[in-house]
Structure formats: C-alpha cells, structure tokens
Amino acid sequence: MSKTEAQLRQDLAAAYRLASMLGWEDTIYTHFSVRLPGDGEPKFLINPFGFMFDEICASDLIIVDMHGHIIDGNADYNPAGFTIHSAVHMAREDAHCVIHTHTLAGMAVAACNKGLLNLNQISAEFHQRLGYHEYEGVAFNLEERERIQASLGQNIALILRNHGLLSVGTSVADAFQVMYYLNRACEIQLAAAQMASLSPVDTIPDHLASYVSEQFKKVEHERHAVWQAWLRKLDRIDSSYKD
Incomplete structure (x- = not known):
C-alpha cells in the first residue's frame, strides 16, 4: 500500500468517526468515498456495508471500481x-471525495419545495453553488448516474430531493467542511421554520448572497486548518480509526 493510499484511508475513516460524533449516521446506511490516485479508470474507497460509522477503521475500507467490482476488501x-x-x-x-448523509435537518430541507433558503451567512456560501436532484426512488438503477451527474454539474454540493445531502471536494477535508456547513445551514433553516409563526423570517437578497458566496471562495484554503483541528479533537477522544 502506498503512503498516499494509507493517508486517504485514515482521512476517510476519520470522516466517518467524526460524522458519528456529529450525529450524521443513519445506522449502517449512507456512505462516504474518496478516489484513489492513478491512471486509467477511477477506483475509490468506500465503507463496507454493515458497519456503523463509529467502528470504521482505515483497514476496513474497501476499493471498488466503476463497474462495481471489489478490487480489495473482505x-x-x-x-x-x-x-x-x-x-x-x-x-x-476534481471531486476526489464525496460525502452523502441522511440527517434530520438535511432530509427536512430536501423535502421543502424551495430547497435551501438564503437565511443566514452560512447558507449564503452555497448560493449558486448547490444543485438539486429529483427523487427517483432508492438509487439501485445505474441509469440514474447520468441524471445525478447533470444535477450536480460543477456545484460543490447537491440536495437529493426527498432524500438527503451530498457534498464533494478535492480532498476529504474539503468535502467534510462543505457537508458540515451545508448541514448546519439546514439545521438553521429548520429552527427558523419553527419560529416563523412567532416572527417573520427574513432572507438575504440574491445580490448580497452572491457577494458572500464569493467571499467564502477566497478563504477555502482554511479548510485544511479546520480539518487538522478536527483530527486533533478526534485523536484526543479515540485514535483507533487509524488502525
């Protein structure tokens, strides 16, 4: 195993453990993946089916190719x-890492006709950078892949309507940070909806949301520092994800 693969395994396993800490898991369902470097057809690491997020270790991850063949793993x-x-x-x-979740807030917003609203600074980061994919049932049909690709386009995240959230990134750090704040924006929207009967909810105008989104693009390099902080926190609690 190359040093690069070993590091990707540790990062992806860490993302699963952190997701468990944050309450993102859906028992043994939902999944994160990271593409392995190399020429030719892409191959990616993904979680073995049947594992809870808090028990996944780097060595547990399996390698799958684009045809669904398991290249490595038990x-x-x-x-x-x-x-x-x-x-x-x-x-x-550029989407080296993909994170998909079924969180309460994410699924609630995925069920909303208007999707994610520009309610706050966090949601403004996703203005014109968020795609939507119409629900087609459980994603067993490989023909749906083309439509998922079209729905995502060049965006950093995707709301799977009536389903959940998806984020992409050039690294595990990027995709995790995008998902963290997309889910947080959904949590805020859910909370604001609960207060709407008591007080009207204001949205950020599109022109200002566009400005804020551009501001966030200029500090995306900080995601690496945030990821290192997450790893230090995880190591203080349980470093067994590296095994």
Whole structure:
C-alpha cells in the first residue's frame, strides 16, 4: 500500500468517526468515498456495508471500481451508495471525495419545495453553488448516474430531493467542511421554520448572497486548518480509526 493510499484511508475513516460524533449516521446506511490516485479508470474507497460509522477503521475500507467490482476488501458495499458515488467520481475529476448523509435537518430541507433558503451567512456560501436532484426512488438503477451527474454539474454540493445531502471536494477535508456547513445551514433553516409563526423570517437578497458566496471562495484554503483541528479533537477522544 502506498503512503498516499494509507493517508486517504485514515482521512476517510476519520470522516466517518467524526460524522458519528456529529450525529450524521443513519445506522449502517449512507456512505462516504474518496478516489484513489492513478491512471486509467477511477477506483475509490468506500465503507463496507454493515458497519456503523463509529467502528470504521482505515483497514476496513474497501476499493471498488466503476463497474462495481471489489478490487480489495473482505466485505460488500451498499448498492445505492455505489450508484451515487460512482456517478460523481466518473463525472468530476476534481471531486476526489464525496460525502452523502441522511440527517434530520438535511432530509427536512430536501423535502421543502424551495430547497435551501438564503437565511443566514452560512447558507449564503452555497448560493449558486448547490444543485438539486429529483427523487427517483432508492438509487439501485445505474441509469440514474447520468441524471445525478447533470444535477450536480460543477456545484460543490447537491440536495437529493426527498432524500438527503451530498457534498464533494478535492480532498476529504474539503468535502467534510462543505457537508458540515451545508448541514448546519439546514439545521438553521429548520429552527427558523419553527419560529416563523412567532416572527417573520427574513432572507438575504440574491445580490448580497452572491457577494458572500464569493467571499467564502477566497478563504477555502482554511479548510485544511479546520480539518487538522478536527483530527486533533478526534485523536484526543479515540485514535483507533487509524488502525
């Protein structure tokens, strides 16, 4: 195993452990993946089906190719996860990491006709950088991959309507940070909706949301520092994800 693969395994396993700490897991469902470097057809690491997020270690991750063949690993994968993640890895060379969640707030906003609203500074980061994919049922149909690709386009995240959230990034750090704040924006929207009967909710005008989104683009390099802070926190609690 190369040093690069070993590091990617540790980073992806860390993302699973952190997601568990943050309450993002859906028992053994939902999935994160990271593409392995190399020429030729893409291959990616993904979680073995049947594991809770808080028990995943670097050595547990399996390698899958774009045809669904397991290249390395002693477990199977979630078929719906393969459809979604392979779709993104096939279409976006810059999307090295893909994170998909079924959080309460994310699924609530995914059920809203207007999707994510510009309610706050956090949601403004996603202004004109967020795609929407119409619900087609559980993603067992490989033909859906083309439509997922079209829905994502060049955006940094995707709301799967009536389903959940998806983020992409050039690294695990990037995709995790995008998901963290996309989910936080959904949590704020859910909280604001609960207060709407008591006080009207104001949205940020589109022109100002565009300005804020551009501001966030200029500090994306800080995601690495945030990721290192997350890793230090995780190491203080439990470093067994590295095994």
